[in-house]
Amino acid sequence: PEKDKKYPLVGIVDGGISSILKEWIAEEHEFIHPDDREESHATFIGGLLVSGNTINGSEVCKEMDGCKLLDVAVLPKDEKFRSYYINSPLEFFKELGVAIGELKQKTGVRIFNFSLNTQEHVSSDGYSNPAKYLDAIAQEHDVIFVISAGNTHPNDIREEWPKDPTKALSILASCRNHILKSPAESCRNLSVAAVNAPNVKGTIPFAPANYSCHGPGMRVGIKPDLAHIGGAGAVANSGLLSLSKEGQLIEECGTSYAAPHLAKTLACLDRDIEGYTSRETLMALVLHHSAIPECLQNKKLKKILKNVVGFGIPSSSEEILEGDDSSITLVFANRIRNGQRMRFKFSWPPSLVNNGACSGLVKLTLVSTPPFNYKYGAEFVRVNIQGSLRQEEIDEEGKTSYEGRLKPIYEPEKGPKQQKEKNLIDKAFKWASTKVFGADLTEKGNSSNWTLDVEYLTRDGEVMPAEGVPFTALLTIEDSNRKGLVFQEMRNNLTAIGVRIADIQTAARVTPRV
Template sequence: MANSPVQIILNSSDFIEALENQGGGHPKDFFSGDDAAFAVHQQAMIDQLEEIKNLQLMSSFGRVGYAKVTLQPGALAKSHRPTSQLFKNDVARVVGGGDLGELFVELTPQSIDIISNKVEQAEVQTRYNTRGEASPSKLRSEIGAIQEIAPYTESDKRNFSVADAVEWLAQPQTGGFYLVELFEEPPAVQDWDLLSTEKRQLFNTFVEGLLEIGNGLVVLRIKQTKDTGPMLGIKLENSGAQPVIKLKVAQRSTTKSQQGNEINQNAEQHSRLLGFLGRHPLVKKIALPPIVTQSDTVISPRRGETFTVPQPETGRSYPKICVVDGGVSQILGPWIEERWGLISANDKNENHGSFIATLAVAGKALNGDAVCGEPDGCKIIDLDIFPKQNYRTYFPEPLGFFDELEAAVQELKAKTGVRIFNFSLNFSQHASGTGYSLVAQRLDKIAEDNDVIFIVSAGNTRPHEVRREWPADNLEALRILASSRNDTIKTPAESCRNMSVSALNPPHLDNVIAYALSNYSCRGPGLRVGLKPDLAHIGGAGTRHTTHGYGLLSLDANGVVVDGCGTSYAAPNVSKTLACLDHAIEGVVSRETLFALSIHSAVVPDSLKHKDLKNIAKDLVGFGKPGNSQEILNGDPSAITLVFANRITNGNKMSFRFSWPASLVHDGKCRGHARLTIVSTPEFDYRYGAEFVRVNVEAYLRQLQDDDSYLGRLHAVYTPDGSDGGQKEKDLIEHGFKWSPVKVYEKTFPRGVGPTTEWSLDVEYLTRDGARMPAAGVPFTAILTISDPGKQAPVFNDMRQMLTSLGVQAVDIQTAARVSTRI
């Protein structure tokens, strides 16, 4: 293989410069020329505010309440938010959000009067500037941006019935707790004298109302972070004990606790509790607890086949993967570096975890290079955390599974240095496009705090909801997808700090389409922003072949060769690639770089490249199937890959100016192919629902024009044909990856583009309305590949010479840690 390795730019800080003030444009008149409609809208807003005020005055819970402000579809951009004239922090502060363009605001009768008076002051007639363009006051613009102001009611807080709740909570894996999010955390009782009369009444009526529920009530504060609303676990037990209300987080006393009392299944009692929570204004959301499961994978023994697990070579180091599961069998003993040891022998089922670990250790020997592309050999860290029974004995408290996971990750990483955690577990809930699950939030936090990456399976459909096999006819494939139900990704596969993986068919079976989406694999969309799943890999076929079975071989807990299928078994192939990258690159590689390298290498399978499938492929396989680690790190002489790992800080951007490779310049025009990936770790604030990403980090590849301006040349992958993604906020979110921490852009220039050979790679940012850039900035990794599609031009050498002439310090990424602190 030619030596054209990925190059990391060591002095990327030299290219940091001030970010010009981009502004937000002039106020927009949403009722331009239609003054009669604006007058009707203006009065409707006043009436809506008056209705909310009357409800507050009649409420027995006090005079503080919350309302839902829904923006017009064309008012999603930051510049249109109604927060400079109407919902100001000192009048009616924004306390969170729901769906895109949905704000939650705190109101009192006094603040409503102030806002109503303000609304009345807006000019009714359209104003025009000297160019004949509508030029409204900021106040009229903000009023026009609002579609509706409505009370925040019980229907906004929960989406399940009392009967559903009683049935769900009867399952031992739930612990019996409702998960209740509040708009605001009640302070310690001894500090209530510092509160306003309205706030004191709000908190007091909440506590008193809980006490009135009666004996057997247990209320616990759940461990959360500053970027989430305060969360309570509320349970009804069969007990004569007095209500227990703990509004502060308590320390866990032991790893393994007693189960406590049985769950009260009296529907009338649950209806009373849910009714109170639904009516009280302090309550934001009521959710049922998630249930962790191993996906419905299929394993079948291969009669007559034996396999001897290879032994590690003395003195050789190997990549490391932590398998988060029910345990890994001793058949892989020489490869197991550390065990967590939580689950007792009687409560273990090691088949699932052993299948996954064997793919990492010996997947190539069992399946060949086309299925498992990484070299065999991998150290395994066994994080046994999923018991086959007695779940409440291990995790009696709400979300206790994640408390244990957090402790295990911290300790196992400290002991072994492992950073890639294979998480082939899902929760029995599908991801929601309008929210972000509690389990994804917890997984985000664990990953970020411990500098690790979880590779999460996308989840499998239930057996009776498996789709028909992917057909050769593309239109028929679309019909199959349109008719399928309950097959969106399962939580926590929407986790934005981690990577989720869907499953593809194996390439060597003649009864299924090679590399098509497996018929059991869950799919996106999982979020309003970005792509989920992120990647796809071979997980076995859902339809069994008469000779080759499911097309994916591994070992069960007894060392028997088995074949199986499931997204659980697609995830370890991706885990292995990231672990190999982490192992091959010296020093500590940033999460952003590991993430970006794998995403940058991904290719959409041929079976999904047809134009008829372009709009749906992203929800099936994300950015595609990644290359193996050697392919990622060692390029071709006809291409060069540059990596920039840095931080974007307040008021700054990165601008790297360079000349296009000379061998790709003809008659003053630049030809070739460019692919640009950027992965960042912006702050999240989950209180804002679908708008939880608070900083948008963008990358651009721009070409210098004759007027000294720079023109962007790349489009986001999956941009609809004949479109640049549009300029409306909704289009930029859907097609341009706006607000997504992961973005990929590319373009081929077959005839060349001019007029100059000077280019700039720019990394810039934008904050949400009311958000600030963190003092430490936002870490990012941007990866740019310039290549010759014909694989003839000496692009690598051209670019290396050009970089040297510019004083750019570029070195092989695998050895960069010797001279760089951030990779």
């Protein structure tokens, strides 16, 4: 590492990192005796974080090389587990909480790679204790765990993903024991499925890896959240290289190795945005700037996408923060309190308006931290934070109203009325703490006046917390022809109405007037 360079910082929760990476280890939690450490897994992950770009290329490892590591060695060899956590496996999470608290205090770390899964599959009715513990630790210490989706048992590995979408659906329908493994359902954190590496003979680049567990998990929201390259599983070479604990280059595959790509992007964002950036903003940035792989963009596959790759593969931190002149992304980071409805009024970019009719590609991502109460089972999320983008409509008599223009990216199916609530939960993200909506507008409506509204709904008998619910909303407006000066036009409009704005690198906040 270069002496005065500021590197991203990622904690690796595992069995310990080999001394071959000691120059990159900034701090360690010394709990496991050296003889009881199993360092292969964490060292492969550490190698990806430190040198992945040089070893695998930027198509696989998008971030620049270099990463400071925190060695959170809390997992001993399998045969020694009981001697460290005598009374209950959940003692592991108590030790983890202690480690996270100490390391956060010493280093300010925000991002932890958690490539560990139980053998327990996620249930649609329950919520596992490991997920509850990770939720609590993340919230208490203001950190994010990036969790592997889990690998299926070697006997249950699927056929390699085919080009024919009908066959792909058939393979998914017939596979056994492929549901996510706990704690990948953790709703305060992000979970990552694995896709194939590019340039591996006999496999489709960026297709779901044949060992990667998938949803649906719980009834609420989308899990896994995202996907990244974990390597191909059906052939001799996986296409993903990193370091063995002895320092040799080796190939491996697994959802364990998809997670660190996302962890590093989050850590780079946390480093590159000046000042404090909330958990909600960091998560919203990676979810918002994610895309479904080209090999999955077939209409026949639309129903299964959210279960297999979540919101897609995230962009690099540089791509997330850069943008171009033909688009603008606004970041609204705030807290909604009891009785509030937050409304932000603005004008559509003039280059995308024709006699009041508005055009453009639009995307809205909303991440919140609502109160949880696990005693309610599948209804543990107690407050629903909802975002809407509405256009002023002027009728023939001159009366005005506001019409919602966005749809969930995974849209509810039309069905009988009793299906409405289920569809809102399944596809429209009702009660989910992460939501993504979009639209491709072509000369829509007759006014350039718009509002972004953030509202809430509590479950029966639930009271909004006194401190409110923190959220971040990201809104992107883009010229689909990539010609207009959308960025400058919007900036001028917002400045003219007195909105305090700053580039994302300087401050991740646009303050709405409430």
